[in-house]
Amino acid sequence: xxxxxxxxxxxxxxxxxxxxxxxxxxxxxxxxTMEQIKEDGNIKLPEPFTKAINMxxxxxxxTYSIIKINDTGIDPNSETEEEYKNKILDxxxxxxxxxxxxIHGASINRExxxxxxxxxxxxxxxxxxxELKEAFIEHGITNIExxxxxxxxxxxxxxxxxxxxxxxxxxxxxxxRNIENLEKIETLIESIISFIKQYTNVL
Numbered sequence: 001x002x003x004x005x006x007x008x009x010x011x012x013x014x015x016x017x018x019x020x021x022x023x024x025x026x027x028x029x030x031x032x033t034m035e036q037i038k039e040d041g042n043i044k045l046p047e048p049f050t051k052a053i054n055m056x057x058x059x060x061x062x063t064y065s066i067i068k069i070n071d072t073g074i075d076p077n078s079e080t081e082e083e084y085k086n087k088i089l090d091x092x093x094x095x096x097x098x099x100x101x102x103i104h105g106a107s108i109n110r111e112x113x114x115x116x117x118x119x120x121x122x123x124x125x126x127x128x129x130x131e132l133k134e135a136f137i138e139h140g141i142t143n144i145e146x147x148x149x150x151x152x153x154x155x156x157x158x159x160x161x162x163x164x165x166x167x168x169x170x171x172x173x174x175x176x177r178n179i180e181n182l183e184k185i186e187t188l189i190e191s192i193i194s195f196i197k198q199y200t201n202v203l
Contacts, residue, residue: 001056001189002182009052009179013069017087020058020065024200027064027091029102029155030054031076031084034069044075047105049177049185054103057192061200064091077104077153085158092163098203099128100167101192102155108174113143114188117152117169123159124166128199132168135195139187141176 033051036044051067058065068076068084076084091097106115114136118124133144152160152169159167175181176188 005052008055016070018067022064031068079154102169106171112145115145115171139191
């Protein structure tokens with residue numbers, strides 16, 4: 001898995017947005033894979049391996065995938081209307097997507113390992129949130145927060161406001177995105193794959 005993750009993480013893509021179609025009506029999103037200049041002029045650092053995790057899971061299960069590759073001057077997870085969020089809405093509409101998992105990276109200093117943002121449980125069914133949390137717990141990831149401190153950003157709000165599908169923002173602690181600690185990143189990926197398989201079975 002390590003070589004494959006490194007291959008995905010280092011994959012050069014010229015377009016500002018990477019998009020892959022799938023056969024499973026679930027869309028994985030990774031909006032913060034590159035260094036960005038914020039609207040206030042400050043620098044937002046990339047969130048390592050959110051790109052690789054997305055591509056690995058998407059290619060393993062054949063879900064849909066969207067990844068922001070190059071900075072366009074607007075954070076796609078802000079509430080400003082921009083290309084990335086509009087593309088997500090088009091993908092949902094055109095492909096009858098049932099669930100969006102928006103993948104983000106959190107600092108190693110955060111007290112949680114995984115945090116799920118669902119706009120205080122508005123943006124996803126209770127059963128969906130419960131199944132995702134249980135998938136992590138079953139794989140040994142038990143330090144999970146829900147809507148604390150992140151309730152979901154502009155991507156979650158845009159999907160919730162314009163569709164009736166499930167959308168969950170996942171914040172992944174840096175310790176579970178460290179390629180040198182392969183066991184943890186494998187556990188993280190296996191948890192999400194397990195959840196997606198379970199979710200797909202009841203579609």
